[in-house]
Amino acid sequence: xxxxxxxxxxxxxxxxxxxxxxxxxxxxxxxxxxxxxxxxxxxxxxxxxxxxxxxxxxxxxxxxxxxxxxxxxxxxxxxxxxxxxxxxxxxxxxxxxxxxxxxxxxxxxxxxxxxxxxxxxxxxxxxxxxxxxxxxxxxxxxxxxxxxxxxxxxxxxxxxxxxxxxxxxxxxxxxxxxxxxxxxxxxxxxxxx
Amino acid sequence: xxxxxxxxxxxxxxxxxxxxxxxxxxxxxxxxxxxxxxxxxxxxxxxxxxxxxxxxxxxxxxxxxxxxxxxxxxxxxxxxxxxxxxxxxxxxxxxxxxxxxxxxxxxxxxxxxxxxxxxxxxxxxxxxxxxxxxxxxxxxxxxxxxxxxxxxxxxxxxxxxxxxxxxxxxxxxxxxxxxxxxxxxxxxxxxxx
Numbered sequence: 001x002x003x004x005x006x007x008x009x010x011x012x013x014x015x016x017x018x019x020x021x022x023x024x025x026x027x028x029x030x031x032x033x034x035x036x037x038x039x040x041x042x043x044x045x046x047x048x049x050x051x052x053x054x055x056x057x058x059x060x061x062x063x064x065x066x067x068x069x070x071x072x073x074x075x076x077x078x079x080x081x082x083x084x085x086x087x088x089x090x091x092x093x094x095x096x097x098x099x100x101x102x103x104x105x106x107x108x109x110x111x112x113x114x115x116x117x118x119x120x121x122x123x124x125x126x127x128x129x130x131x132x133x134x135x136x137x138x139x140x141x142x143x144x145x146x147x148x149x150x151x152x153x154x155x156x157x158x159x160x161x162x163x164x165x166x167x168x169x170x171x172x173x174x175x176x177x178x179x180x181x182x183x184x185x186x187x188x189x190x191x192x193x
Numbered sequence: 194x195x196x197x198x199x200x201x202x203x204x205x206x207x208x209x210x211x212x213x214x215x216x217x218x219x220x221x222x223x224x225x226x227x228x229x230x231x232x233x234x235x236x237x238x239x240x241x242x243x244x245x246x247x248x249x250x251x252x253x254x255x256x257x258x259x260x261x262x263x264x265x266x267x268x269x270x271x272x273x274x275x276x277x278x279x280x281x282x283x284x285x286x287x288x289x290x291x292x293x294x295x296x297x298x299x300x301x302x303x304x305x306x307x308x309x310x311x312x313x314x315x316x317x318x319x320x321x322x323x324x325x326x327x328x329x330x331x332x333x334x335x336x337x338x339x340x341x342x343x344x345x346x347x348x349x350x351x352x353x354x355x356x357x358x359x360x361x362x363x364x365x366x367x368x369x370x371x372x373x374x375x376x377x378x379x380x381x382x383x384x385x386x
């Protein structure tokens with residue numbers, strides 16, 4: 001089993017050493033076959049992680065100075081152990097502040113009701129009236145992507161580091177904490193609105 | 194105009210001196226007539242106060258130690274001046290803590306959907322099966338009153354002083370602050386539920 005091949009697979013798949021060795025053995029040292037095996041296992045594993053019940057975690061809140069905007073957010077992880085870490089607590093605090101500032105309407109794209117997307121599309125179509133159909137179609141794709149980026153928490157640029165999305169922040173947390181971490185729900189109140 | 198009569202009316206109606214004098218003049222010093230006038234004015238005034246736009250106030254939150262229960266609540270008053278008082282801030286904090294502890298489902302009786310009341314009634318009827326209709330009817334009234342007291346924030350005994358209801362706490366605040374004070378909305382998250 002070539003050391004270079006293992007190294008290459010580690011870099012390209014991000015899988016662990018033992019997993020790669022097992023996959024290469026199973027694949028008879030065929031690189032592509034090994035990647036396929038890793039992918040299948042990886043997918044299974046990712047699926048497992050996303051399915052694993054994330055019912056620990058914490059409820060965090062943030063009141064913007066002046067008391068006119070407030071946020072309540074529930075962040076889930078899998079174990080009380082992770083929930084008690086500073087990393088997890090900081091993530092929850094950051095997300096509460098982010099929600100206060102960035103005003104998301106939904107957690108992720110899947111949470112946007114179909115009729116809302118349809119309504120957005122109609123507005124854009126109205127704005128683009130008279131333009132050729134293929135141009136309108138292209139515009140629509142861009143406009144909807146823009147809408148998701150504004151309305152969906154997971155798609156929003158993270159307020160403390162706009163180079164990444166909130167989705168990436170969560171991905172980093174999952175990688176670091178080794179547990180499924182999810183934003184379960186949030187409420188955002190603006191005084192008098 | 195008798196001083197004793199004015200004093201009596203002040204105690205029984207809680208109205209101001211000038212209002213009482215005006216009512217007595219209007220009523221030709223007839224006590225009952227004066228009370229009626231004051232009541233009418235009082236009602237009008239209360240109605241006005243309840244209608245007056247309460248769009249100031251604050252959003253307050255409370256996280257129960259351990260981070261498993263969190264509450265976000267919006268309390269409205271009419272002016273920023275009142276919103277900045279310690280009394281108002283303490284009221285908001287007390288209400289957030291109360292909601293965390295007492296788990297209301299609705300703000301007031303009017304917010305309970307008709308189908309929820311119907312469902313509760315059905316359950317109680319099932320429990321009382323076989324009993325005479327008039328007894329069932331009496332039980333139902335009591336059970337529904339009990340349900341409102343458990344489910345409606347305004348009807349709940351105030352957690353810091355169970356001798357009064359939250360509704361009374363708010364009434365006291367309205368009297369003390371001289372403004373319409375309302376619980377506009379709340380969110381209560383319990384971890385993993």
